[in-house]
Amino acid sequence: MKVLVPVKRVIDYNVKVRVKADGSGVDLANVKMSMNPFDEIAVEEAIRLKEAGKVEEVVAVSIGVKQAQETLRTALAMGADRAILIVAADDVHQDIEPLAVAKLLAKVIEEEEPGLVLCGKQAIDNDMNATGQMLSALLGWSQAMYANKVEIEGDHAVVTREVDGGLQTVKVKMPTIISTDLRLNEPRYASLPNIMKAKKKPLDEKTAADYGVDVAPRLEVVKTAEPPTRKAGEMVGSVDELVSKLKEAGVV
Amino acid sequence: MPAVNRADLDFMLFDWLGAERLTALPRFAGQSAEDYRAFLDLAERLAENEFLPTWKPSDSAEPALGADGEVRLHPGVRDAVRAYLDAGLQLATVDEAHGGMQLPITVGTAAMACIMAANIAASGFPMLSQANARVIAAYGTPRQIELFARPQHEGAALGTMCLSEPEAGSSLGDITTRARPAGADEAGRRFRLTGRKMWISGAGQDITPDTIHLVLAKIENDDGTLPAGTKGISLFLVPRLLPEIAPGGSGPNDLAIAGLNHKMGYRGISNCLLNLGEGTRHRPGGEAGALGWLVGEPGQGLAIMFQMMNEARINVGLGAAALAWRGYLLSRDYAFERRQGRPLEDRRAPAPVPLVRHPDVRRMLLAQKAIAEGALALCLYTARLADLAATAGTEEERSRAHARLDLLTPVTKSWPSEFGLEANHMAIQVHGGYGYTRDFDVEQLYRDNRLNPIHEGTTGIQGLDLLRRKIMGDGGAALAALLEEVRATADRAAAGPGAALAPGLRDAAGALEQAARSATGAADPVMPLAHATAFLHAAGHVVVAWLLTDMALVAGAPEGRLWAARHFHDTELPRVAAWLAPLGAGSRAALDAPDGAL
Ligand SMILES: Cc1cc2nc3c(=O)[nH]c(=O)nc-3n(C[C@H](O)[C@H](O)[C@H](O)COP(=O)(O)OP(=O)(O)OC[C@H]3O[C@@H](n4cnc5c(N)ncnc54)[C@H](O)[C@@H]3O)c2cc1C
Numbered sequence: 001m002k003v004l005v006p007v008k009r010v011i012d013y014n015v016k017v018r019v020k021a022d023g024s025g026v027d028l029a030n031v032k033m034s035m036n037p038f039d040e041i042a043v044e045e046a047i048r049l050k051e052a053g054k055v056e057e058v059v060a061v062s063i064g065v066k067q068a069q070e071t072l073r074t075a076l077a078m079g080a081d082r083a084i085l086i087v088a089a090d091d092v093h094q095d096i097e098p099l100a101v102a103k104l105l106a107k108v109i110e111e112e113e114p115g116l117v118l119c120g121k122q123a124i125d126n127d128m129n130a131t132g133q134m135l136s137a138l139l140g141w142s143q144a145m146y147a148n149k150v151e152i153e154g155d156h157a158v159v160t161r162e163v164d165g166g167l168q169t170v171k172v173k174m175p176t177i178i179s180t181d182l183r184l185n186e187p188r189y190a191s192l193p194n195i196m197k198a199k200k201k202p203l204d205e206k207t208a209a210d211y212g213v214d215v216a217p218r219l220e221v222v223k224t225a226e227p228p229t230r231k232a233g234e235m236v237g238s239v240d241e242l243v244s245k246l247k248e249a250g251v252v
Numbered sequence: 253m254p255a256v257n258r259a260d261l262d263f264m265l266f267d268w269l270g271a272e273r274l275t276a277l278p279r280f281a282g283q284s285a286e287d288y289r290a291f292l293d294l295a296e297r298l299a300e301n302e303f304l305p306t307w308k309p310s311d312s313a314e315p316a317l318g319a320d321g322e323v324r325l326h327p328g329v330r331d332a333v334r335a336y337l338d339a340g341l342q343l344a345t346v347d348e349a350h351g352g353m354q355l356p357i358t359v360g361t362a363a364m365a366c367i368m369a370a371n372i373a374a375s376g377f378p379m380l381s382q383a384n385a386r387v388i389a390a391y392g393t394p395r396q397i398e399l400f401a402r403p404q405h406e407g408a409a410l411g412t413m414c415l416s417e418p419e420a421g422s423s424l425g426d427i428t429t430r431a432r433p434a435g436a437d438e439a440g441r442r443f444r445l446t447g448r449k450m451w452i453s454g455a456g457q458d459i460t461p462d463t464i465h466l467v468l469a470k471i472e473n474d475d476g477t478l479p480a481g482t483k484g485i486s487l488f489l490v491p492r493l494l495p496e497i498a499p500g501g502s503g504p505n506d507l508a509i510a511g512l513n514h515k516m517g518y519r520g521i522s523n524c525l526l527n528l529g530e531g532t533r534h535r536p537g538g539e540a541g542a543l544g545w546l547v548g549e550p551g552q553g554l555a556i557m558f559q560m561m562n563e564a565r566i567n568v569g570l571g572a573a574a575l576a577w578r579g580y581l582l583s584r585d586y587a588f589e590r591r592q593g594r595p596l597e598d599r600r601a602p603a604p605v606p607l608v609r610h611p612d613v614r615r616m617l618l619a620q621k622a623i624a625e626g627a628l629a630l631c632l633y634t635a636r637l638a639d640l641a642a643t644a645g646t647e648e649e650r651s652r653a654h655a656r657l658d659l660l661t662p663v664t665k666s667w668p669s670e671f672g673l674e675a676n677h678m679a680i681q682v683h684g685g686y687g688y689t690r691d692f693d694v695e696q697l698y699r700d701n702r703l704n705p706i707h708e709g710t711t712g713i714q715g716l717d718l719l720r721r722k723i724m725g726d727g728g729a730a731l732a733a734l735l736e737e738v739r740a741t742a743d744r745a746a747a748g749p750g751a752a753l754a755p756g757l758r759d760a761a762g763a764l765e766q767a768a769r770s771a772t773g774a775a776d777p778v779m780p781l782a783h784a785t786a787f788l789h790a791a792g793h794v795v796v797a798w799l800l801t802d803m804a805l806v807a808g809a810p811e812g813r814l815w816a817a818r819h820f821h822d823t824e825l826p827r828v829a830a831w832l833a834p835l836g837a838g839s840r841a842a843l844d845a846p847d848g849a850l
């Protein structure tokens with residue numbers, strides 16, 4: 001079986017995000033970018049399935065700017081077998097929306113015929129949490145989102161999902177789409193020798209036009225703003241003082 | 253807050269040193285700047301995720317020696333170093349022929365800076381092992397490489413360097429560890445070693461099963477005496493676990509950790525008294541005496557070990573630079589956040605201002621910035637010399653790089669160690685009372701950094717190495733070539749926005765040249781050596797001022813570069829003349845004062 005893993009290049013989780021002065025979005029110029037952490041978990045899970053002999057080939061796909069090939073190299077260095085880059089934007093500030101991504105992935109899936117798609121539950125830049133679900137709808141495949149545990153049993157996958165208030169285990173028919181949650185696994189570091197070897201692994205480059213998908217935005221960003229800064233705290237001398245301050249502030 | 257600032261590191265590595273140009277050399281053919289960045293990304297992640305979180309916990313829970321004679325490290329240190337080895341970082345600069353990635357030392361040094369900034373003590377394990385394995389690869393026989401370097405490359409063993417003894421630290425000629433011939437096998441000439449090695453970093457550890465010690469010892473004469481001086485020193489490979497070929501087969505060697513030293517800082521790594529040949533716990537082949545295999549020829553020990561020491565010396569400077577850098581970043585952040593006092597120009601201002609508004613605090617930030625960036629630049633520049641000395645296209649280029657590397661090694665070891673500590677002192681100062689507490693990081697940076705002027709040859713020993721061997725020894729030729737480049741940079745600065753930097757740089761270069769001349773020409777060769785440490789500091793200041801200027805002149809350099817260079821020129825460079833004056837005047841106060849006057 002073949003597994004397809006979509007990976008997104010996003011602002012690094014360690015970077016202190018700054019909103020652009022005109023409020024049109026987040027400043028991404030000269031900012032450190034890396035693989036979406038949920039996608040890293042998906043790559044790790046795919047590699048583990050391969051190591052366990054359940055999967056023959058892991059194919060990573062990224063959609064975005066040309067620099068996303070660095071992200072694909074990371075996936076290859078972790079252990080993916082080959083990669084497909086779909087260049088869909090020139091400007092790092094242009095985000096490709098979930099629907100366009102899902103449509104492109106659907107086309108890739110038509111060609112590649114994987115038995116399983118493992119994707120991150122959401123990307124940490126826009127927190128959309130939509131691509132996997134949309135892809136499922138487009139393909140008419142089953143879906144199991146927010147996976148905490150994945151087991152492949154013949155032509156079914158048994159997936160434990162993180163849901164409000166606990167865990168839920170579902171059995172879905174393959175081919176299927178599974179999205180990964182934080183606790184599914186702890187991704188490995190791509191080792192230095194594997195980083196160097198990954199250069200020799202195949203990386204196909206395509207464009208959105210090759211698949212005939214329109215990636216023009218359908219959503220309009222009205223405004224992007226920093227969260228309000230926290231006000232400085234204040235020391236109080238007694239419980240009475242605290243209560244009266246809280247009353248003053250109108251919160252009790 | 254991250255331990256390193258990648259933008260600064262990338263600027264130095266790519267924009268200033270042009271690391272990607274190294275790919276034009278045959279050794280690095282096929283590599284690219286992307287490879288180097290991916291390597292640095294990995295090092296940075298390991299630094300942040302593995303090494304940094306265990307930095308503080310492993311400071312308060314030192315390594316312990318169990319009743320079973322085994323050393324137990326803080327588990328976080330164990331995991332961090334394990335992650336480093338699993339990620340194959342120890343292979344970065346190793347030859348492809350030995351399974352390595354053959355990346356430039358320049359880039360390997362930048363990656364190590366990230367690890368060191370996060371956890372200097374834990375970084376000691378891979379740092380020592382890499383230098384150890386490189387010595388074996390360079391001087392060992394193929395069988396020695398397979399038995400003793402390969403396990404280190406594969407992450408199954410770590411390496412140490414065993415030079416110092418309780419009675420012989422600075423003066424290695426006086427070591428008394430003894431080696432008796434004990435046959436030969438496919439790994440070479442075998443010896444039984446007995447003696448005590450003091451201060452051995454990483455000698456006891458529970459990260460990898462095996463530890464490969466590189467041990468300096470003296471082969472005893474037929475009459476049982478030991479040869480005198482450094483020419484009598486030989487080098488031996490002494491593994492903790494013996495290979496199959498040893499008499500009695502595989503099993504533990506006759507080594508014992510006799511005690512641990514309790515250090516001021518740098519606590520994540522064990523520091524051990526290592527006894528060889530006690531014969532109490534283990535007697536390989538039924539006899540007392542640690543089994544070791546000779547590397548190279550008898551009497552070559554110190555010369556060979558110098559390769560490891562020189563690499564380790566650059567790394568000591570690098571560690572000191574990394575700690576200075578982290579202290580600078582922490583105190584800069586703090587100064588922008590903490591509000592205290594009113595500005596000088598408006599003493600009645602209604603509200604306190606951030607510390608960074610006070611000129612004295614700004615002084616401390618700029619001074620730290622210049623030291624941290626200057627020290628880091630010095631280490632990366634020296635690392636590139638090591639690459640060029642080994643791999644440059646022509647023999648002439650290689651020998652030029654070699655001469656410069658030789659000249660600068662004592663400076664690269666000691667300047668960051670001495671002044672990085674001054675930077676950490678200022679990082680504490682900017683934090684005020686908070687900086688003195690263990691709730692903040694800067695006091696530990698200072699304690700960790702305090703080791704660096706001591707190990708791998710104290711500052712005093714580095715001063716002697718520079719002035720006696722490298723200046724007076726070669727008549728000042730290597731220094732003259734260096735100062736020619738310093739002056740060329742001053743000329744370039746004079747033509748642009750760095751014009752204000754040029755005269756000071758020229759003056760300082762002139763003062764250094766003059767002092768070197770008076771030292772070389774002095775009637776009494778001892779007098780100048782009494783000023784060797786001052787000369788070392790002065791030389792370091794000139795070199796750092798030069799590098800700061802050179803970086804500031806890079807097209808598109810961040811403007812902070814020029815300000816750091818200016819501050820260093822204005823406030824630090826004048827010290828050069830003061831340091832050198834006593835040598836020029838032939839001051840003998842320290843020499844002639846009677847002991848009772850001390
Ligand atoms: C934490 C730590 C880790 C270490 N790790 C290792 C290790 O892994 N392997 C190893 O082999 N060693 C190691 N060392 C040993 C270290 O290299 C020595 O401590 C150092 O070389 C100084 O030797 P010493 O301590 O005997 O001091 P001394 O040699 O007694 O020196 C004391 C002082 O006298 C000065 N002095 C001595 N001789 C002269 C001279 N001829 N001229 C001018 N001044 C002189 C020195 O500069 C110094 O200021 C380590 C030391 C420490 C503290």
Ligand SMILES: Cc1cc2nc3c(=O)[nH]c(=O)nc-3n(C[C@H](O)[C@H](O)[C@H](O)COP(=O)(O)OP(=O)(O)OC[C@H]3O[C@@H](n4cnc5c(N)ncnc54)[C@H](O)[C@@H]3O)c2cc1C
Binds near residue numbers: 590592594607611
């Ligand atoms: C161990 C310890 C014991 C102490 N014991 C006592 C005690 O018994 N009683 C007591 O009352 N206090 C005590 N203190 C407090 C001590 O006096 C203060 O820590 C000290 O005055 C500095 O204040 P701060 O820590 O708030 O630093 P800050 O005032 O925040 O200073 C931080 C840095 O900014 C600089 N700075 C601040 N304002 C200016 C300015 N206007 N111009 C230029 N530079 C400026 C400072 O020089 C310093 O480098 C103690 C502190 C310590 C650490």
